[in-house]
Amino acid sequence: MSNMTNCIVAQSGGPTVAINASLAGVIDGVKKSKTYNKIYGSIHGIQGVLRRQYIDLTDSSEDFITSLCATPAMYLGSCRYKLPPFKESPESYEDIFGVFKELSIGAFFYIGGNDSMDTAAKLAEYAKEIGSDIKIVGIPKTIDNDLIMTDHTPGFGSAAKYVATSIREIAYDTYIYDVLSVNIVEIMGRDAGWLTAASALARTESVPAPHLIYLPEVAFDKEQFIEDLKKLLPIHRNIVVAVSEGIKDKDGNYLSATDAAADKFGHAQLSGTGKALEYLVKEKLGIKVRSVEINVLQRCASHLASKTDIEESFKLGSHGVYFAENGKSGIMVAVNRLSSSPYKYEIVNVPVCEVANKAKAVPLDYINKDGNDVTQEMLEYLRPLVQGEVSIHYDNGLPEYLNLSHLTHME
């Protein structure tokens, strides 16, 4: 017992419904570990270490771990803090490693996206510099699915399931009227179109919506868009368009920005990509048109999480502990897909410094020639990730999620 060390875990970046499952996996991994004694949870990402705000998660019960897997967003809170380079602010690093020493920390687990992997890479490099034996492990998450060196990211499968389900339900909503209509659904993804592509899973034999899909990876042409609609309207009558918030024209300008409407105070306001296309269709075709922005619900709707995603996210967390126990540091836990049908994968580790600050766009062979749909390869890639439903505890008709008073009282 005396030569055992403790560890600390934190969450960072934007919410997903799977990031708490990875936290649950880390806690579970530590509970089963012979290397680590206590597990602390840092509040609001790495900032919680700097501020000495953390809670002890060591005695988490099985019930708590199960509820954690079914609770959206970050149980430990988040931050948008990017650790400054060592040369600019050596005192931040000294401070962090000072707290690590105080708490007898042997491993630090950072669950997050691009920026969090940057922080993990910097901490690992610093540890090497000073000859510290503390293991630094990154655990990925992002609904955008844009991290490199992993087949996909935790949180993406659930967001994909929510987007595809919503598109299917919106399509049923539009199909009931006997009038021509265009229904534009704006989906998150500033730079990568993975989540918008997932809308393609919504299609059924009788309701093949979305009829058009536009990703940021292909330059968006307004005239071609109107032509695409003119071609499909006589056939399908109620057209559903899935569009990424991040689509840009050939000069790289965001649609939302070019169509910015001025608010009453005279400020330029982003009208939103969906709204911009709605106005365009109204102007050019003069038919019934609506735009829907799915907004934050795609990243926080735990009631519709993908079981595959939640289970994988848990495993990635517990494998993080396993890798640290086995001497790995400066790594990110990652998924290596072995086959899509049947779905098989292995959990590996990759150098976190190679992941940080890079983004994985949708490859062009996953997008059709006309740039308005995805290919069969994309569907095969996506399908395993949305499989399975989670069991949610309902109380008085609403999903019951974990109490967050440790966050609200910490402020």
Next chain:
Amino acid sequence: MSNMTNCIVAQSGGPTVAINASLAGVIDGVKKSKTYNKIYGSIHGIQGVLRRQYIDLTDSSEDFITSLCATPAMYLGSCRYKLPPFKESPESYEDIFGVFKELSIGAFFYIGGNDSMDTAAKLAEYAKEIGSDIKIVGIPKTIDNDLIMTDHTPGFGSAAKYVATSIREIAYDTYIYDVLSVNIVEIMGRDAGWLTAASALARTESVPAPHLIYLPEVAFDKEQFIEDLKKLLPIHRNIVVAVSEGIKDKDGNYLSATDAAADKFGHAQLSGTGKALEYLVKEKLGIKVRSVEINVLQRCASHLASKTDIEESFKLGSHGVYFAENGKSGIMVAVNRLSSSPYKYEIVNVPVCEVANKAKAVPLDYINKDGNDVTQEMLEYLRPLVQGEVSIHYDNGLPEYLNLSHLTHME
């Protein structure tokens, strides 16, 4: 068998996730009836009768009826057609009753909202005029819950459950950051605030969101809104505001209209109530602010339907058949609540002409004195309506809904 007649059912107005359960109830009622032989489904509301577009639903299987209860929007399609007054267009009435005669119709069931009840009332009056024995029965539905003479409307409970769940999930999304923020959620309801009020069910001990609720029944005051925020921000830090799309100032002007932004073509565009408040907060408080419009998903998300709502909607449909069999015409089927805890109700019938074209606002004793929250009475009224979860069949990770090819091929 020879003196048995047939009947016909249609759906009209905006979608809900419960309107197909009422259709299922009508079909089930007819299958068990000794009065009615065949049951036809008119496509696109009463227009299907005028156009002679209908399908035969008599041989619906139990499986089909179960799937119908779990499929959003209108299986038979909808219309926004309001039957002109008899004096203006007697030929429409003659035409409809001509088709009724051709098909040996003994009863017509119209599932819809305000406008549909107007059509039902007119048809019942015409039947009386011409001495026809055809029974005309209205079956209510609307997510707005604004029909009079019924405790509540089918579709409302499910929409309320969706709204409250979404607000809870959005609140979890906002609570993770250690910065002051205002999060405005715009909920449907142009004239009545029932659905926005349902957001109050989202509150938990540690996450008491929504912190502020604004309904169209109370004049909205922008300055008071900013004062309300200033008071709550130091206490709760991440404020969630539930606001009805239909809030108006003391002069009766919609917020959305007064804050209309001009689009790039120079047209006045409704910026949306949520957006209008977002800009207002940004201007007056300069803190992080976001607005989310829940949009059509609150009326089509079958995967999150209220079991209580779906079961009641079914019963209202089958009771419609029962009332018609027992000689009732010119009626609407309605819910009379007997008690809230335990929840008990009876199904009654009310004169449809008294329901048509009227709207039920939220009573003022369901709204707090400051006009920014609901009272305990409202919570007691709402709670029973969102209870219970439906069982949805998932195929390949997505909810599977009924095939709509009969609609798409009918066009």
